[in-house]
Amino acid sequence: MPPKAEITKESVLNAAFDLVREEGFEGLTTRRVARRLNCSTQPIYSVYGSMEAVKEDVFGRAVRFALARIETYENADNEPVMNMAIGCLLFAKNEKRLFRAIFLSEYGSYDNNKLYEAMRAAFLQLDDRFGDMEERRLRRLFLKLAMFWVGMGAMINAGALELDVEEATKMIEEMYEALKAQEGLA
Incomplete structure (x- = not known):
């Protein structure tokens, strides 16, 4: 089995920014970012703490x-x-x-x-x-x-x-x- 991709702050930010660019802030949810990163929502909260922090960086x-x-x-x-x-x-x-x-x-x-x-x-x-x-x-x-x-x-x-x-x-x-x-x- 290949190693799991490491979820970093930068990868979360990139996925979230792409979502906002395509759909606006309305489309920015933890689940949708996780789907883009092919992971659960837990790693997103691990690297960012909250969705509000993600939105601020985006x-x-x-x-x-x-x-x-x-x-x-x-x-x-x-x-x-x-x-x-x-x-x-x-x-x-x-x-x-x-x-x-x-x-x-x-x-x-x-x-x-x-x-x-x-x-x-x-x-x-x-x-x-x-x-x-x-x-x-x-x-x-x-x-x-x-x-x-x-x-x-x-x-x-x-x-x-x-x-x-x-x-x-x-x-x-x-x-x-x-x-x-x-x-x-x-």
């Missing part, structure tokens, strides 16, 4: 994955913030379940969403004019822009809006220019 991996995907969109004609916004829209279109899990689930609330903080940090580095703005104004500017592009992403994700990158870029640019003008950055 969400962290999902955030890192999303940010990496979002940052891959690059168009030299765009300001970097536009590339980030378009990258987010493409992520919404191409990673439907993961987008929902991150942005539209109980795990993705604004106050504790690591992706928003990572995106906000990247946003602040995109334009040196932001360095002179007070924190409250920066937070508000980013929140307004993020709400716009995440809202567009949700519509794309749900199939309510077909993505035409040029049209979406133009809409986001118009919103960004209006927000910059409102903040005296235009």
Whole structure:
């Protein structure tokens, strides 16, 4: 009889992440992860302790994955913030379940969403004019822009809006220019 495969934290995380990517957090159960790993549920609890700990790690991996995907969109004609916004829209279109899990689930609330903080940090580095703005104004500017592009992403994700990158870029640019003008950055 061949030796049993060792169930590690990494193997559990990989199986759980794949499930969330395919089915969202709704599909993430201990039994389903165990089925993917061809084991009982006991080894999962042995390496993780609880399903909540698995979900926390899966969400962290999902955030890192999303940010990496979002940052891959690059168009030299765009300001970097536009590339980030378009990258987010493409992520919404191409990673439907993961987008929902991150942005539209109980795990993705604004106050504790690591992706928003990572995106906000990247946003602040995109334009040196932001360095002179007070924190409250920066937070508000980013929140307004993020709400716009995440809202567009949700519509794309749900199939309510077909993505035409040029049209979406133009809409986001118009919103960004209006927000910059409102903040005296235009």
